[in-house]
Amino acid sequence: MSRFIKHPAVIAILLVPFGIRGQDPSEPASLLPVTRIVLYKNGVGYFEHLGHVRDRENVTIPFTSGQLNDVLKSLTVLDLNGGRIRGVSYDSSAPVEKQLGDVRLSLSDTASLTGFLRALRGARLEVRSGAAVITGRLLSIERKTRSGGGTTLEVDYVSLITDSGDVRTTELAPGYSVRLLDRGLPGKVDRFLDLLSAAREPDVRRLVISTEGSGERGLFISYISEVPVWKATYRVVLGSNAGSTPLLQGWAVVDNTVGQDWENVQLSLVAGAPQSFIQNLSQPYYARRPVVPLPESVAMSPQTFEATLIPGRTPLSGVVTDASGAVVPGASVKAFDVAGNLAGETTTNQSGTYELPTLPEGPVRLEISAPGFSPATITGVVASLAKPVRQDATLQVGSSTATVSVTAGGSTELATDSGQVSSSRSSGSGRALGSGAGLGGSARRGVAPGGGSGTGGGFYRIDTARAQAESAALAQELGDLFEYKLKEPITIRKNHSALVPIVNSPIGVEKVSIFNEAAGLPRPQRALWLNNSTGLTLDGGSFSVFEDETFAGEGIFDPIRPGEKRLVSYASDLGLTASSRGANEDQAVSRVHIDHGVMTQESGIRETRTYTFRNEDTSSRAVIVEHPVRPGYELRGDTRPVETTSAWMRFRLQVEPKQTASLVVDEMRPIQTTYALTNLTSDQVALFVRQHSVDGTVEASLRRILTQKEVVDDLDTRKSARDDETQKIFDDQQRLRENMKALKGSAEERALLQRYTRQLDDEENRLDALKKEIERIGQQQEAAQDALNKMIAELSVDVKL
Numbered sequence: 001m002s003r004f005i006k007h008p009a010v011i012a013i014l015l016v017p018f019g020i021r022g023q024d025p026s027e028p029a030s031l032l033p034v035t036r037i038v039l040y041k042n043g044v045g046y047f048e049h050l051g052h053v054r055d056r057e058n059v060t061i062p063f064t065s066g067q068l069n070d071v072l073k074s075l076t077v078l079d080l081n082g083g084r085i086r087g088v089s090y091d092s093s094a095p096v097e098k099q100l101g102d103v104r105l106s107l108s109d110t111a112s113l114t115g116f117l118r119a120l121r122g123a124r125l126e127v128r129s130g131a132a133v134i135t136g137r138l139l140s141i142e143r144k145t146r147s148g149g150g151t152t153l154e155v156d157y158v159s160l161i162t163d164s165g166d167v168r169t170t171e172l173a174p175g176y177s178v179r180l181l182d183r184g185l186p187g188k189v190d191r192f193l194d195l196l197s198a199a200r201e202p203d204v205r206r207l208v209i210s211t212e213g214s215g216e217r218g219l220f221i222s223y224i225s226e227v228p229v230w231k232a233t234y235r236v237v238l239g240s241n242a243g244s245t246p247l248l249q250g251w252a253v254v255d256n257t258v259g260q261d262w263e264n265v266q267l268s269l270v271a272g273a274p275q276s277f278i279q280n281l282s283q284p285y286y287a288r289r290p291v292v293p294l295p296e297s298v299a300m301s302p303q304t305f306e307a308t309l310i311p312g313r314t315p316l317s318g319v320v321t322d323a324s325g326a327v328v329p330g331a332s333v334k335a336f337d338v339a340g341n342l343a344g345e346t347t348t349n350q351s352g353t354y355e356l357p358t359l360p361e362g363p364v365r366l367e368i369s370a371p372g373f374s375p376a377t378i379t380g381v382v383a384s385l386a387k388p389v390r391q392d393a394t395l396q397v398g399s400s401t402a403t404v405s406v407t408a409g410g411s412t413e414l415a416t417d418s419g420q421v422s423s424s425r426s427s428g429s430g431r432a433l434g435s436g437a438g439l440g441g442s443a444r445r446g447v448a449p450g451g452g453s454g455t456g457g458g459f460y461r462i463d464t465a466r467a468q469a470e471s472a473a474l475a476q477e478l479g480d481l482f483e484y485k486l487k488e489p490i491t492i493r494k495n496h497s498a499l500v501p502i503v504n505s506p507i508g509v510e511k512v513s514i515f516n517e518a519a520g521l522p523r524p525q526r527a528l529w530l531n532n533s534t535g536l537t538l539d540g541g542s543f544s545v546f547e548d549e550t551f552a553g554e555g556i557f558d559p560i561r562p563g564e565k566r567l568v569s570y571a572s573d574l575g576l577t578a579s580s581r582g583a584n585e586d587q588a589v590s591r592v593h594i595d596h597g598v599m600t601q602e603s604g605i606r607e608t609r610t611y612t613f614r615n616e617d618t619s620s621r622a623v624i625v626e627h628p629v630r631p632g633y634e635l636r637g638d639t640r641p642v643e644t645t646s647a648w649m650r651f652r653l654q655v656e657p658k659q660t661a662s663l664v665v666d667e668m669r670p671i672q673t674t675y676a677l678t679n680l681t682s683d684q685v686a687l688f689v690r691q692h693s694v695d696g697t698v699e700a701s702l703r704r705i706l707t708q709k710e711v712v713d714d715l716d717t718r719k720s721a722r723d724d725e726t727q728k729i730f731d732d733q734q735r736l737r738e739n740m741k742a743l744k745g746s747a748e749e750r751a752l753l754q755r756y757t758r759q760l761d762d763e764e765n766r767l768d769a770l771k772k773e774i775e776r777i778g779q780q781q782e783a784a785q786d787a788l789n790k791m792i793a794e795l796s797v798d799v800k801l
Contacts, residue, residue: 530557
């Protein structure tokens with residue numbers, strides 16, 4: 001029957017894709033043939049069936065529950081000759097657990113006979129144990145220990161309430177029997193056992209497709225289901241001649257594990273994984289409803305308090321200053337507990353003070369940092385609940401890469417980070433593996449170069465035959481997917497697999513050696529730099545390399561899109577040895593930038609990595625060196641990578657036969673150190689001059705700012721002194737006035753009163769003078785501060801050193 005329906009790429013394959021025609025279960029099964037299959041890389045596939053039905057014939061298809069779930073999501077049924085589909089049904093049943101729950105016999109999977117009797121508690125039973133016969137309702141079954149004759153036995157006793165109200169107990173001796181007397185109880189037990197037995201039967205669910213029409217008609221069925229993943233495998237054939245074009249052959253491994261032969265099936269292989277999932281549609285679904293208990297009276301009960309989880313917190317405070325004793329505002333203060341966890345974090349205020357109010361009790365480590373200063377680490381600080389702890393810190397002017405370590409109450413040790421020079425040595429494979437020399441000897445007689453012997457003394461070339469071979473599949477794009485559609489129908493018997501050719505095309509290949517120090521391999525690797533010039537999407541899979549008609553190695557690559565380049569390794573390079581060494585050094589300040597009262601000094605750490613290779617082979621080597629991409633580092637010099645990935649830069653180096661060559665990767669990590677001009681001291685400027693981190697122009701500008709800052713500081717000191725004197729006079733006047741109130745009027749007291757009056761008059765005169773002087777100093781201070789602010793605001797410098 002000709003196809004006239006086009007279906008989009010779908011998702012799955014049925015494991016038992018056949019139909020049974022007719023409703024009579026005794027009628028022999030008739031296959032509804034599979035005509036088209038599409039396999040996907042996510043383990044699902046799509047099936048199409050075409051067959052015939054007559055009149056009101058039904059088609060029955062058996063599935064497992066898992067298959068039925070996929071079919072219910074995707075089933076399509078069409079009567080192709082004017083008939084109609086009356087409906088699709090399948091046998092549905094509640095889950096076994098639900099059905100067992102309806103029987104209301106609470107038995108576990110490992111229930112014993114006594115356990116079964118306990119589940120029948122309250123039922124009317126007749127128990128025969130030895131000569132004793134008891135009839136009544138089951139009250140309990142108890143296990144007791146009985147000793148006698150030097151042995152101890154555990155014995156089960158059953159207790160029943162008779163019709164007369166007596167409680168009778170008898171031992172369940174060997175050979176006892178129990179008879180169920182309640183009406184309907186034996187039937188319930190039979191139903192329970194039937195359900196347990198049915199759970200062990202094969203999981204078969206029958207899907208019935210009901211048709212209606214007259215005469216014989218065509219029937220189309222399609223669906224998806226789970227199938228084995230098809231696998232791709234490739235061969236890269238490198239010619240023996242210098243100008244020969246490499247050839248890529250691709251094959252697909254297809255497995256038929258369904259319950260039917262695939263005969264003359266149109267097969268398509270899709271390199272992609274459409275989204276698919278499993279949903280349990282074939283089982284009845286019960287909504288969960290909340291269980292609301294009946295209200296109960298609330299009774300007071302003893303309360304148990306929980307144990308401590310997080311202990312109490314302790315405060316820690318201090319002042320952060322620089323080497324000159326000036327406070328450092330805005331410094332970052334972090335505290336870490338003994339486990340290295342961050343326990344508290346804050347910054348110093350304008351007076352250089354910090355406070356961490358909630359630290360855990362015990363030893364803590366402080367880490368203090370501020371722009372323009374070397375970070376400081378203080379160990380040995382012990383936070384205590386008994387009393388507040390104070391820990392001051394002094395920061396040293398310097399680079400942010402140097403760390404000052406301090407033990408609380410101990411000495412200071414300067415610890416600076418330095419690069420470590422390391423080296424490793426590895427080596428790699430020789431030239432093309434498998435030249436054929438010495439392999440087979442006379443077995444290659446009558447074989448043309450790169451070829452095999454023919455019959456009758458003739459010759460043929462293997463590489464020519466390979467190049468002339470055609471692919472058995474047509475390739476085409478399917479949106480984000482890629483399809484290999486076999487040109488001819490294929491037959492694969494059930495429980496068999498097939499190797500299907502899908503690609504046979506020239507491909508761009510460059511043979512290189514690749515070295516990655518981080519890989520930890522003993523040798524550089526022989527690799528192919530593939531340029532997918534086939535125009536096809538190559539699905540991911542394994543590949544084998546053949547060079548001069550001999551196996552040279554194998555590897556794996558991910559999917560490769562058309563025009564994409566991919567580097568894949570396949571063997572160790574035994575002819576190449578490699579080593580690397582690194583070095584670093586701190587760079588002097590290279591640039592000074594001042595703007596808006598902030599001075600920024602730019603320096604850096606220069607790191608070089610030298611890769612050295614020795615080629616002991618007789619052919620040249622194109623070496624690809626993978627160097628890590630590190631955030632914050634910039635390449636220097638003229639050496640540039642040929643390509644960069646998210647994690648690696650790839651550099652190319654040519655190593656001639658019997659020669660040694662080196663590749664130097666020079667990188668710089670820039671460092672910026674900022675200083676607030678208002679916080680600079682003359683000592684810091686002197687340090688900058690000694691370190692050559694500022695030039696003469698910047699030094700002169702900073703000196704002018706420091707001079708003006710000293711004027712402001714001097715005026716501030718003078719004003720503070722006047723303020724202190726004023727406050728002392730106020731305090732003394734208060735004392736005099738209190739004394740004058742206590743004088744009564746005697747001659748001596750009047751003389752003392754006059755003295756106090758003159759003293760108050762003198763102090764008032766001094767207060768007037770101080771007030772005028774403070775106002776004058778304040779005006780001078782404001783003018784000096786304005787001049788300083790203007791000088792800082794107008795200073796804009798950008799100097800390269």
